Amino acid sequence: MSLEIGSFLSIGLILGVVIITAALLITVERRLLGFWQERLGPNRVGWFGSLQVVADMIKIFTKEDWVPPFADKFSFVIAPGIIMTVVLLSFAVIPFAPNIGVIDSNIGVLFILAMASLGAYSVMLGGLSSDNKYALLGSLRAAAQMVSYEVFMGISLLGVVALTGSFNMREIVESQADGWYIIPQFIGFVIFLIAGVAESHRLPFDIPEAEQEICAGYHTEYSGMKFGMFFVAEYIGLVLISSLITVLFFGGWLGPEFLPPILWFSIKAFAFIAFFILMRAAVPRPRYDQLMSYGWLFLLPLSLVNLLITGVIILSMQ
Amino acid sequence: MAEVVVDGVVYKVNPDNNMLQECLSQGLDLPYFCWHPCMGSVGACRQCAVKQYRDADDKDGVLVMACMTPATDGTIISIEDPQAKDMREKVIESLMISHPHDCPVCEEGGECHLQDMTLMSGHNYRRYDKKKITHRNQYLGPFINHEMNRCITCYRCVRFYDDYAGGTDLAAQASHHHTYFGRYEEGVLESEFSGNLVEVCPTGVFTDKAFSENYTRKWDLQVAPSVCTGCSVGCNTTPGERYGSLRRIVNRYNSEINGYFICDRGRFGFDYVNSEDRIKVPLTLNGTGMEAVSDEELQAAIESYRGADVIGIASPRASNESNFALRSLVGHENFYSGISDSEHEATQLILSLARDTVFNFPSVREIEKADAILVVGEDITNIAPRIALALRQSVKNKAKELAEGCNIPTWQDAAVKELAQHDRSPLAILSSFTTRLDDVASDVLIDSPSALPGIASAIAYKISDKAPSVNSNENANSRIADQLVSAKRPLVIAGSSAGNIGLIQAAANIARALNDKRGEPIDLCLVVPEVNTIGMSMLVNGTNSLGVALNKLQSGAATKVIVLENDLYRHASSTEVDAALDKANGVLVIDQMPTRTTAKASTLLPSTSFSEHEATYVNYEGRAQLSFQVHRSHTSALPAWSWLSEQQREDIDVLINRCAEEAPNFNKLDNLLPDLNEFVASMKIPRQSHRYSGRTAMKANLNVHEPKQPVDDQSVMSFSMEGIPVTSDTPVLGAAWAPAWNSNQSISKFQEEVNGELKQGHIGELLIERNESGDYLDVTTPKVSDSGLQLSIAYQIFGSDELSAKSSRIQQRMTDAYVAISPSDAQSLGLNQGDEVSLDSNQHVAVACIRSKIKEGTAALYCGDNDIDRHALGATIALTKITDANLSRGIKGLIVSDLYEEGC
Amino acid sequence: MIKLIVDTLLSQVRTLWLVFLKLFKKKDTVEYPDQQPYMFPRWRGRIILSRDPDGEERCVACNLCAVACPVDCIALQKGEMEDGRWYPEFFRINFSRCIMCGFCEEACPTNAIQLTPDFEMAEYIRQDMVWEKEDLLINGTGKYHDYNFYRVAGKQIEGKDKGEALNEAAPVDVRSLLP
Structure with missing residues (x-):
């Protein structure tokens, strides 16, 4: 079986690698956070703590999977499934390497944005069905935050799309052979980075699950593997956002010949994963109202201006 | 009303009082030691120094003692003035020079007026580097500990013990900084009110010896407002419990009854509650001995006491609810008095007098206002001690009258006393033997029991010739009659304890004669021996005496008897009781402690003591008061009303309401129940202080998993430290505490004004309506034989x-x-x-x-x-x-x- | 406005950079139990009851530790020796509730209750975390070596008559008229 787009081998590889990476990230993040806080982090299980993830998995699988009697059972159960599904589906259009990928879609960017929007249902349903005031507050925050940030996330990408002239992710990568879009689209990159963090509600924008204020937000009532699915989905989302940045602004698999393209992709993606973890270690969480006004009053105009200027430049270049 | 200015704020105050008292009435914090709300001012401790200004323009002012400054209109003072504050700080510094480093091992610690005042005045470090004066302690009997080192010579102890309570064996000795408060030689403090020294002493010189042996800090006591069950006065008390045992009883202020003081019987007579002898489980007679039974057997045994042939014998020391529950169970006609026949007759007479419009049964506060008193045949000090203490105050009304004539304020304690010397209001005592009030009596007529009613009748006839005529030429009789007639507020005291109904009849005749003369209701105080004698008698039919009940049992007209918290051998002769109980088919006894009657029981049920249940009691004047449960019983004991009520464990509220509806004269009883709806968010009132300690450790030796706090679903109080804080308007006041006032002196924060009613109210409910008119009574004279x-x-x-x-x-x-x-x-x-x-x-x-x-x-x-x-x-x-x-x-x-x- | 935005942005970048540099710093973690940490003498760990320099129990059962305790995990009962000394009849600390705040030590007027650097108090059975006086009382003075409450207090005990405490004059002769 050859490694080509859409082959079972390719699909299986992507699915396996993404999930295992996400799981490993649990350990990696804890170690990195430790280092950045002048601690050691988990180092007891396995060599330098490498088996910590195994211990964590055993724990999370064997925990009691409790559904609160007051919860709405159906929505409560499907909510974590939705988020897992949509983030994994998003990987379908990611071009990992010239020959690795699930589909080569002409509307790749739109597909990603659509999946991200569906993700909002998961946290909303999870919070609402829990019948818990913390969960409700968390899901309200999550819904508002995700819907808001999707707006300029999309707009910030339009510069890239305009430059390429296509929604196809592979074409976007290939069109960067002469130079990565980070240079012409720097502002777009910054906005996408911020929106991406907000979209995956990672720190510093983890307002929907801010422990200090609302317990654990929308997944307060979740336990066992259902919680685990929210937990792992967050890390998969992290991988997804990093991959997207790599694809859209850093030339995807492109790089000098001495390394295979998939490795270039991995190195770039991992650098952004590490950057997100660094942000978690360094940047404090803003207030909810600050987050919303920052998005609508600053990022939205900025992304529109960015799109306008890009358009003007493209028109004047023709 | 006078207007005074304190620190720039205008207050409306009573000009008859001093500034210290009025400042405290207004809720201001001003330190003091020698002043006591009941004992007036002497200006000895110099602690209440304030700045007084001549007028609004006077900026300098002079330092004066607030307690010696009348609250006349236009007085301007400053408490916060730096010089006044400095003076107060220096004064307490000098008072503390010889105070030992004792607080951790002092029983007063945590409720110490000296601690509070030291903190309030700002003194904290002993700069004086010379040696502390020390004193040897004395043995003062089983009630009081003496630790003289701690004295700050405020003289409150002797002013209470000698001047207020009439004691003779405690005095200030030696001079200057060697002043010593104690007895001439070691020995038991004789006064019946010595226990109050514990509360009067602002520091730890006199402490409660019984409490010390079973000591707990004030904040650790679980308390509830209670009523003393020692006699018929019904003093308000605050019992405190810790680790399941009752630790102490202190006075609880009640403006109408006990005020600030209770007697030693009430203060120290409680530890039977903790006794190992208490009846702990229900027992039934099985063959030869008593043995514990299963619940079903017990239920069957109790059920068998229903029917027409069952009679109930009430108890003068059981609550209204218990007596009422018994009456409901056996029926009104089968419900018999639990006091001796002669006492029953006397009490029924008292009840009929209680309905008569010409008399007023005075409260203790009203007794203190009397200025001519006649005691007919009662040894008040030993029957109703708190009334004796009140009488010692009423004889001082002469001094107050003299002082008013000389424009001396009555709160000027030393001046008033100096002015009057030994001039007292008249107090005449008719008795067969000397009593403890003789030292303040103006006339003591000692005669045989058979002669006393005659003497009293003669006095009545001297007062008004409408009274039955009795000829007597005794000078004393005319003198006493004159004193009563000319007094502003005469008072006649008699009672049922003497066992001589003639004395009550004669006393009533004297009061009626006074009414004829003066046309106003006359104070007639008729004391009874036990806490609820009046309440029980109000529930019993006049004809249902104990003698009838015993006869009924002996004759077989009744086969079973329920004896409620009563030792019948105290109220009837042994032969009668033996005969009746031996004949009875079943004897159900409910009681707390084993008695001769419980030994005769075929079924014996344990009942809770006064501190273990909520109940109401009616005192000598017909005043019903509610006593709350302080702690839970750790045995199978239940309140007697619970054993007797229709469905076992009937709610106390329901029972009180039922009693108010069904029993005549008790219709105001349900007013005593505080309304839970008034409370903030329906929160309950905590029995524990907000400082209650050790909650997670006190039972940890039994099980580290802490039990849930017991729930009290019957009362407005809870067995917890959570609820309405004491400082806010709780309708029930257990132990007084206010910020910066940890001692019992914090009571001023809860009074409408100093010596006034509590903000909480709850001074009880007078049950008996006066709507009958009577006539002079025929005086019975005991029939005596010449021999013996x-x-x-x-x-x-x-x-x-x-x-x-x-x-x-x-x-x-x-x-x-x-x-x-x-x-x-x-x-x-x-x-x-x-x-x-x-x-x-x-x-x-x-x-x-x-x-x-x-x-x-x-x-x-x-x-x-x-x-x-x-x-x-x-x-x-x-x-x-x-x-x-x-x-x-x-x-x-x-x-x-x-x-x-x-x-x- | 622009300056504010740039400053803010740079400040965030600087933060990220400084935190990133911590990757190369020496770590503070002490790898207990492989490595025993140094415990400072005033560390607030296991609570003990000490004795005074004469070997008598220091605790006088004044209840101040119990009332100071924010989790109410100290319970005790005062007892009294023949000679008037106060002592705790029982003294119980529920360590499963204790938060090692040290308020009890602050409150103690006799230096009896002290917190020690020992923190290894875990138990498999929660009941074992309830310590009685026998478990708490040590044969020593703890951190404070010289203090003996009864030498300062005015209360008379065996071996110390009235007037023999620190800074006390001999008892007054009440019958004397001398100044």
Whole structure:
């Protein structure tokens, strides 16, 4: 079986690698956070703590999977499934390497944005069905935050799309052979980075699950593997956002010949994963109202201006 | 109303008071030591220094003592003035020079007025580097600890003990900074009110010895407002519990009854509650002995006491609810009085007088206002001690009257006392023997029991000739009559304890004669011996006396009997009770402690003590008061009303409401229940202080998993520290505490004004309506034979009350049964002091006590803790000396000064 | 406005950079139990009851530790020796509730209750975390070596008559008239 787009081998590889990476990230993040806080982090299980993830998995699988009697059972159960599904589906259009990928879609960017929007249902349903005031507050925050940030996330990408002239992710990568879009689209990159963090509600924008204020937000009532699915989905989302940045602004698999393209992709993606973890270690969480006004009053105009200027430049270049 | 300015704020105050009192009334914090709300000002401690200004323009001002400054209109003072504050700080610094480093090992710590005032005045470091004065302590008896080092010489102790309570054996000794407060030599403090020294002393010189042996800090006590069950006065108390045992009782302020003081019987007579002898589980007679039974068998045994042939015998020491529950169970016609027949007759007479419009049954506060008093045949100090303390205040009304004539404010304690010297309001006592009030009495007429009603009737006739005519030429009689007629507020006292109904009739006639003369309701105080004698009697039919009940049992008209918290042997002769109980088919006894009656029970149910249940009691004036549950019983004991109510464990609220509906005269009883709806968010009132400690450790030795706090679903109070804070407007006040006021002096924060009613109200509910008019009564004279000595019953504060006599503390002060006789009778009988004598030549043995102040031909018999079957004795007794007795009895427990004159 | 935005942005970048540099710093973690940490003498660990320099129990059962305790995990009962000394009849600390705040030590007027650097108090059975006086009382003075409350207090005990405490004059003769 050859490694080509859409082959079972390719699909299986992507699915396996993404999930295992996400799981490993649990350990990696804890170690990195430790280092950045002048601690050691988990180092007891396995060599330098490498088996910590195994211990964590055993724990999370064997925990009691409790559904609160007051919860709405159906929505409560499907909510974590939705988020897992949509983030994994998003990987379908990611071009990992010239020959690795699930589909080569002409509307790749739109597909990603659509999946991200569906993700909002998961946290909303999870919070609402829990019948818990913390969960409700968390899901309200999550819904508002995700819907808001999707707006300029999309707009910030339009510069890239305009430059390429296509929604196809592979074409976007290939069109960067002469130079990565980070240079012409720097502002777009910054906005996408911020929106991406907000979209995956990672720190510093983890307002929907801010422990200090609302317990654990929308997944307060979740336990066992259902919680685990929210937990792992967050890390998969992290991988997804990093991959997207790599694809859209850093030339995807492109790089000098001495390394295979998939490795270039991995190195770039991992650098952004590490950057997100660094942000978690360094940047404090803003207030909810600050987050919303920052998005609508600053990022939205900025992304529109960015799109306008890009358009003007493209028109004047023709 | 006068307007005064304190720190720039205008207050409306009472000009008859001093500034300290009025500042406290307004809720201001001003330190003080020597002043006491009940004892006026002497200006000794200099602690309440404030700045006084001549007028609004005066900026300098002068330092004055607030307690010595009248609150006249226009007075301008400053508490916050730096100079005044500095003065107060220096004063307390000098007071503290010799105060020992004792707080951790001092029983007063945590409720110490000195601690509070030191903190309030700002002193914290002893700069004086010379040595501290020390003193040796004295043994002051089983009640009071003495630790003289801690004294700050405020003189409150002697002002209370000597001036207020009339004690003679505590005094200030030595001089200057060697001043010593104690007895001339070590020994038991004699006053019946010595326990109040604990609360009066602002620091730890006098502390509660009983409490110290079972010590807990104030904040750790679980408390609830309670009512003393020691006598019929119904003083308000605050019992405190910790680790499941009752630790102490302190006074709880009630403006109408006890004010700031209670007697030693009430304060120290409680530890039977913790006794190992308590009946702990329900028992039934099985063959030969009593044994515990299963719940079903017990239920069956209780169920068998329903039917027409069951009678119930009530109890004067059980609550209204218990008595009412019994009455509901057996039916009104089968519900019998639990007091002796003579007392029953007297109490029914008292109840009829209580409905008569010409009389007013005065509260203790009203007794203190009387300025001419006649005590007819009662030894008040030993029957209703708190009233005796009030009488000692009412004789001072003469001094107040003199002071008012000289424009001296009545709160100027030293000046008023100096002015009056030994001039007192008249207090006349008719008695068969000397009483403890003789030292303040203007006339003491001692005569035999059979002659006393005659003397009293003669006084009535002297007052008004509408009274039944009795001829007498005694000067004393006319003098007493004149004093009563000319007084502003005369008071006549009698009671049922003397066992001589003629005395009550004659006292009522005197009061009626006074009413004829003056046309206003006359204070007539009729005391009864036990806490709920009046309440019980109000529930009983007048014809249902104990004698009838016993006859009914003996004749077989009733086969079963329920005896409610009552030792029948105290109220009827042994032969009668034995005959009745032996004949009965079943005897169900409910009681707390084993008695001779419980020994006769076929079913014995344990009941809770006063601190273990919520209940109401009716005092001598017909005032019903609610006493709350303080702690839970750790045995199977239930409140007696719970055993008796229709569905077992009927709610107390339901029972009180039912009693108010069904029992005549009790219709106001339900007013006593505080309304939970008034409370903030329906929060309950905590029984524990907000500082209650050790909650997660006190039961951890049993199980580290803490039990849930017990839930009290019946009361407005909870067994917890959560609820409405004490400082806000809780309608129920357990222990007083206010920020910066940890001692009992914090009570001023809860009074409408100093000495006024509590903001919480709850001074009880007078149950009996006065709507009848009566006429002069025929006075019964006891029939006596010429042989032998006329019998007069004597009581002792320590020993005559059934339950307190079972307390170990009280037992240390109790004396054996004695018979007091005059020296000439002793001589003719050949008796010496301390000889043992038998009464009527039977097995009853008492100690002979020869006293000079007793009528010849009269014997005053004190029965001890029911050692003597007095109901078997007639109106006269014969005494025989026992020579071969080896019973080692004595009269050591008698107060020494009682016998001092006898050289004993 | 622009300056504010740039400053803010740079400040965030600087933060990220500084935190990133911590990757190369020496770590503070002490790898207990492989490595025993140094415990400072005033560390607030296991609570003990000490004795005074004469070997008598220091605790006088004044209840101040119990009332200071924010989790109410100290319970005790005062007892009294023949000579008037106060002592705790029982003294119980529920360590499963204790938060090692040290308020009890602050409150103690006799230096009896002290917190020690020992923190290894875990138990498999929660009941074992309830310590009685026998478990708490040590044979020593703890951190404070010289203090003996009864030498300072005015209360008379065996071996110390009235007037023999620190800074006390001999008892007054009440019958004397001398100044």
